[in-house]
Amino acid sequence: xxxxxxxxxxxxxxxxxxxxxxxxxxxxxxxxxxxxxxxxxxxxxxxxxxxxxxxxxxxxxxxxxxxxxxxxxxxxxxxxxxxxxxxxxxxxxxxxxxxxxxxxxxxxxxxxxxxxxxxxxxxxxxxxxxxxxxxxxxxxxxxxxxxxxxxxxxxxxxxxxxxxxxxxxxxxxxxxxxxxxxxxxxxxxxxxxxxxxxxxxxxxxxxxxxxxxxxxxxxxxxxxxxxxxxxxxxxxxxxxxxxxxxxxxxxxxxxxxxxxxxxxxxxxxxxxxxxxxxxxxxxxxxxxxxxxxxxxxxxxxxxxxxxxxxxxxxxxxxxxxxxxxxxxxxxxxxxxxxxxxxxxxxxxxxxxxxxxxxxxxxxxxxxxxxxxxxxxxxxxxxxxxxxxxxx
Numbered sequence: 001x002x003x004x005x006x007x008x009x010x011x012x013x014x015x016x017x018x019x020x021x022x023x024x025x026x027x028x029x030x031x032x033x034x035x036x037x038x039x040x041x042x043x044x045x046x047x048x049x050x051x052x053x054x055x056x057x058x059x060x061x062x063x064x065x066x067x068x069x070x071x072x073x074x075x076x077x078x079x080x081x082x083x084x085x086x087x088x089x090x091x092x093x094x095x096x097x098x099x100x101x102x103x104x105x106x107x108x109x110x111x112x113x114x115x116x117x118x119x120x121x122x123x124x125x126x127x128x129x130x131x132x133x134x135x136x137x138x139x140x141x142x143x144x145x146x147x148x149x150x151x152x153x154x155x156x157x158x159x160x161x162x163x164x165x166x167x168x169x170x171x172x173x174x175x176x177x178x179x180x181x182x183x184x185x186x187x188x189x190x191x192x193x194x195x196x197x198x199x200x201x202x203x204x205x206x207x208x209x210x211x212x213x214x215x216x217x218x219x220x221x222x223x224x225x226x227x228x229x230x231x232x233x234x235x236x237x238x239x240x241x242x243x244x245x246x247x248x249x250x251x252x253x254x255x256x257x258x259x260x261x262x263x264x265x266x267x268x269x270x271x272x273x274x275x276x277x278x279x280x281x282x283x284x285x286x287x288x289x290x291x292x293x294x295x296x297x298x299x300x301x302x303x304x305x306x307x308x309x310x311x312x313x314x315x316x317x318x319x320x321x322x323x324x325x326x327x328x329x330x331x332x333x334x335x336x337x338x339x340x341x342x343x344x345x346x347x348x349x350x351x352x353x354x355x356x357x358x359x360x361x362x363x364x365x366x367x368x369x370x371x372x373x374x375x376x377x378x379x380x381x382x383x384x385x386x387x388x389x390x391x
Contacts, residue, residue, distance in 0.1 A: 031090025098145030131171030144195025146255020194282030206257035223253035350391030
């Protein structure tokens with residue numbers, strides 16, 4: 001019997017090499033004056049950006065560009081909103097990684113509001129966002145967060161009283177997502193690895209989630225197959241368009257999956273750690289994915305609570321290990337070993353090297369949620385994971 005499920009709305013998705021050429025036509029549907037939100041990356045200096053901006057000008061579209069460095073904070077979003085709130089803007093376009101997309105998503109939702117975005121953040125503010133926004137178009141230049149397909153913008157304030165929380169409403173899903181793998185060809189290898197592990201983590205956690213269903217499982221499995229075929233190739237040869245296409249597909253799919261099945265303990269850590277320290281989100285995922293899944297499997301095996309989840313771990317092993325005629329335990333352990341290998345190959349720093357003080361580990365464990373993990377991890381379990389990666 002098929003489990004009952006709800007499924008979130010999606011943007012209009014245009015996927016494929018060269019799809020960036022559709023942008024001027026889409027913009028004209030909304031008007032002729034747009035705000036472009038981009039990361040401080042090589043894209044703005046690239047020939048591709050020059051060609052894109054020339055096409056916008058030829059189409060009679062005026063545009064202003066604002067850049068966002070790092071993960072967006074309330075101050076960054078509020079500053080952009082103040083700067084452009086008195087100008088006529090027909091649409092907001094985000095071109096960049098997850099941070100640029102989240103920043104643009106928040107700006108499109110806050111541009112005509114007087115309050116700070118912090119007032120509308122889950123678990124921080126006291127207001128519910130009404131869902132009103134400017135038309136919003138996204139063009140990812142990395143393959144990681146899947147924010148091009150989600151209804152939330154992640155906003156961070158880093159420090160002792162910091163947080164990493166979402167501005168969320170069903171209407172904040174982008175209107176149009178142009179997922180063009182050619183836009184990721186110049187993404188550096190370290191960013192490709194970190195964002196790729198974020199994407200890999202999201203697909204894995206959504207697949208294992210206690211909120212998953214047949215629909216999300218089908219999406220997740222296809223995304224995970226793309227990870228298996230493309231992640232290492234994209235990191236080692238960024239000009240491999242087939243690998244870049246696979247990772248673009250995986251990232252988009254991970255956003256669809258997380259929006260409907262939720263995430264697990266690795267992203268719980270990413271939230272608590274990301275609010276306290278200035279460590280890139282993908283790096284936290286990359287350094288903790290292996291240890292978190294290993295402890296999760298240990299608890300599943302000792303609790304006897306979920307043969308379904310262990311069966312899914314075996315499915316994961318069958319995707320990433322080229323073996324036949326082996327039992328489930330072989331593939332479960334093989335998948336965990338594969339995650340260890342990726343952690344080493346991509347040289348993700350341990351928490352000590354990343355700048356986390358050892359005395360803060362218990363606090364991080366207390367702050368970390370794992371509500372959709374396939375087995376509930378205790379604070380002691382979470383602390384054990386952190387200690388494993390305190391290198």
